[in-house]
Amino acid sequence: MSIPTIDFHKADDATTRPQLLQDLRHALSEVGFLYLSNHGIGESIVQDLVDALPRLFALPDPVKESVALVNSPHFLGYSKFGSEITARVRDQREQFEFANELPDRYGFVVSAGTDSPSPPLYTRLQGPNQWPNFSEVPRFREIVESYVAAMQDLAMRFLELVTEALDLPPHSLERFTGPQDRIKLVHYRPSSPSSSADATAQPSSPSSSSSQGVGPHKDSSGWMTFLLQASDPSIRGLQVLSKDGEWLDAPPVPGTLVINMGQAFEVVTNGVCKATTHRVLLPPGEYDRYSVPFFQGVRPDLTKSDLKALWDRHFDTSAKGWKMVGRESDEGRNIDGPFLRGRYDTWGEAQLRTKIRSHRDVGLRWYKDVFDKYISDD
Numbered sequence: 110m111s112i113p114t115i116d117f118h119k120a121d122d123a124t125t126r127p128q129l130l131q132d133l134r135h136a137l138s139e140v141g142f143l144y145l146s147n148h149g150i151g152e153s154i155v156q157d158l159v160d161a162l163p164r165l166f167a168l169p170d171p172v173k174e175s176v177a178l179v180n181s182p183h184f185l186g187y188s189k190f191g192s193e194i195t196a197r198v199r200d201q202r203e204q205f206e207f208a209n210e211l212p213d214r215y216g217f218v219v220s221a222g223t224d225s226p227s228p229p230l231y232t233r234l235q236g237p238n239q240w241p242n243f244s245e246v247p248r249f250r251e252i253v254e255s256y257v258a259a260m261q262d263l264a265m266r267f268l269e270l271v272t273e274a275l276d277l278p279p280h281s282l283e284r285f286t287g288p289q290d291r292i293k294l295v296h297y298r299p300s301s302p303s304s305s306a307d308a309t310a311q312p313s314s315p316s317s318s319s320s321q322g323v324g325p326h327k328d329s330s331g332w333m334t335f336l337l338q339a340s341d342p343s344i345r346g347l348q349v350l351s352k353d354g355e356w357l358d359a360p361p362v363p364g365t366l367v368i369n370m371g372q373a374f375e376v377v378t379n380g381v382c383k384a385t386t387h388r389v390l391l392p393p394g395e396y397d398r399y400s401v402p403f404f405q406g407v408r409p410d411l412t413k414s415d416l417k418a419l420w421d422r423h424f425d426t427s428a429k430g431w432k433m434v435g436r437e438s439d440e441g442r443n444i445d446g447p448f449l450r451g452r453y454d455t456w457g458e459a460q461l462r463t464k465i466r467s468h469r470d471v472g473l474r475w476y477k478d479v480f481d482k483y484i485s486d487d
């Protein structure tokens with residue numbers, strides 16, 4: 110199996126659109142990953158971001174830590190190398206996380222102390238960014254905001270094509286999207302053999318010579334992920350788990366974005382479109398890898414019961430037409446998925462739990478009352 114490429118230009122031409130829709134349906138329901146070419150994002154919007162990344166991550170640690178994630182109840186900010194855990198192993202990456210700018214509605218209601226009931230705790234994930242204030246990366250905020258705005262527009266346009274490819278009425282998926290889209294600027298560096306022997310490294314890292322950039326996971330932050338691989342094409346690392354349980358390389362292809370479905374998409378489609386398991390495995394060497402995933406947001410109050418009608422009408426998996434439904438490798442099926450597996454019925458709560466488990470220092474500081482519940486619920 111290989112990862113298909115969807116040429117977005119073909120959607121504009123009535124002679125190529127039907128085949129494109131068929132290819133997209135196949136990619137969504139039977140592969141779970143695709144490259145999107147001719148996506149229409151302005152070249153300078155992408156290039157400005159790509160150019161900013163090495164300068165951003167070369168800043169001294171105290172400068173980066175001036176916007177540390179732990180300062181933010183919204184999990185927006187900088188996390189240093191080795192602070193994130195996926196599949197119980199420390200990831201060899203550092204990252205900045207931003208979102209489209211939103212007010213801290215939860216904080217506002219709670220601190221106002223009015224009689225109105227507090228919003229659910231998970232609404233606290235929404236809030237303002239921490240923008241770093243440094244001169245070494247000129248126009249940084251503007252570059253990130255332009256990229257986010259372009260991705261929000263692309264994600265909505267692509268979602269309409271997906272809606273049509275799955276034979277759904279126009280706009281029927283749009284109502285599941287939420288107010289907050291998130292983006293990460295990520296820098297990977299393989300651990301040297303000596304550092305992988307330190308106390309933080311786990312014995313279960315994928316192999317003794319490669320380091321875990323990010324461990325096997327299904328994206329939990331959003332609905333669909335649009336990933337920019339922002340290093341030289343010779344720098345590999347991203348791998349996708351096929352339905353047969355085989356890890357496939359997804360090398361950078363200039364001019365494309367890699368798209369995959371997140372956990373909410375799998376739930377909304379009743380398992381017809383699987384959220385595909387992926388990881389970044391860094392071959393040994395001295396190099397830097399940069400990537401920028403954009404996660405299209407999900408409506409936080411979405412519950413599984415909201416989806417029943419859609420499942421019955423369009424994603425009845427006992428009906429013919431969804432050829433490979435339910436097929437997934439054992440490794441993929443065993444990936445942690447609190448919304449998928451039914452323990453948490455509301456999307457926002459499942460997302461909060463995932464965030465707390467991945468960034469425990471933030472959880473302890475801002476979510477003390479629910480920390481133990483979410484950490485030890487498996």
Ligand SMILES: O=C(O)CCC(=O)C(=O)O
Nearest residue numbers: 295323328347389400402
């Ligand atoms: O860096 C990459 O290529 C993938 C990152 C990723 O999968 C994630 O952060 O969810």
Ligand SMILES: [Fe+2]
Nearest residue numbers: 326327328387
């Ligand atoms: Fe991911």
